[in-house]
Amino acid sequence: MRSYRFTHAITRRPAASILQGLRAVDTGSPSLPLMQSHHADYISALHGTGAKIIELDALGAYPDSVFVEDTALCLPEGAVVMRPGAPSRLGEAAEMAPHLIALYDEVRHITGSDSFIEGGDILTTETEILVGRSARTNGQGIAELTRLVASWGHKVREVFTPPGVLHFKTDCSLLDAETILSTRRLAASGCFAGYKVIFTADGEEAAANSIRFNDLVLAPKGFPRTRDALDQAGYTVREIGNSECAKLDGGMSCLSLRFSPRS
Ligand code: CIR
Numbered sequence: 001m002r003s004y005r006f007t008h009a010i011t012r013r014p015a016a017s018i019l020q021g022l023r024a025v026d027t028g029s030p031s032l033p034l035m036q037s038h039h040a041d042y043i044s045a046l047h048g049t050g051a052k053i054i055e056l057d058a059l060g061a062y063p064d065s066v067f068v069e070d071t072a073l074c075l076p077e078g079a080v081v082m083r084p085g086a087p088s089r090l091g092e093a094a095e096m097a098p099h100l101i102a103l104y105d106e107v108r109h110i111t112g113s114d115s116f117i118e119g120g121d122i123l124t125t126e127t128e129i130l131v132g133r134s135a136r137t138n139g140q141g142i143a144e145l146t147r148l149v150a151s152w153g154h155k156v157r158e159v160f161t162p163p164g165v166l167h168f169k170t171d172c173s174l175l176d177a178e179t180i181l182s183t184r185r186l187a188a189s190g191c192f193a194g195y196k197v198i199f200t201a202d203g204e205e206a207a208a209n210s211i212r213f214n215d216l217v218l219a220p221k222g223f224p225r226t227r228d229a230l231d232q233a234g235y236t237v238r239e240i241g242n243s244e245c246a247k248l249d250g251g252m253s254c255l256s257l258r259f260s261p262r263s
Contacts (some may be wrong), residue, residue, distance in 0.1 A: 132168025
């Protein structure tokens with residue numbers, strides 16, 4: 001259950017510069033006050049499960065820095081600091097490193113100048129780490145991660161992020177040790193063979209970026225058929241407003257690093 005039971009999470013407050021955040025398609029400027037209100041609901045839901053939430057200050061120099069998930073992979077044995085494939089986000093990883101060093105005995109780094117990898121492309125299950133190659137994550141990044149986590153006993157399996165989809169986890173989330181919530185377009189690649197899959201409802205693909213955090217599934221608000229499917233499957237769903245992060249291609253997973261450090 002280490003893949004969805006956590007003692008800690010790290011979040012970062014959205015900065016006013018979020019208006020300059022990266023987006024695939026411009027669907028309008030995000031409202032900072034509304035994003036702050038959604039962010040507060042998100043933190044309160046995580047906190048309500050009993051976890052310690054470390055809330056970092058906004059980093060105006062990095063418009064996308066609210067999306068902390070992309071800066072690191074946190075495992076029980078240690079953390080790996082990523083090398084984001086978006087040039088404007090590279091510096092965010094170095095900003096996260098000291099916070100991880102304060103919590104973990106071991107923090108390793110992706111260092112290759114040709115290696116790129118973002119946390120949004122990484123899904124950790126009970127038995128393996130799936131990493132989706134994408135526009136942000138390349139083969140060198142995946143190979144380096146594979147080497148870095150091998151001595152901690154973790155196996156990496158390379159998979160693909162569908163074309164036009166930002167990150168692997170834009171389209172899926174772990175619900176429990178055996179079950180994944182996925183869009184049909186992602187699951188069609190066969191990457192979840194051996195897992196139980198609950199599909200997002202047609203037209204509700206954006207609901208796939210949810211998170212299981214202790215007893216809760218945090219899901220973006222506005223996808224009622226997928227929420228009902230999760231309810232019926234026995235999960236306790238907490239809906240969180242995501243309209244503003246969605247304008248920047250962000251969802252539930254991007255907003256936190258979730259972990260239980262062994263030390
Ligand atoms: C970006 O394009 O990098 C941000 N606007 C969104 C990052 C979302 N992160 C995630 O899915 N893990």
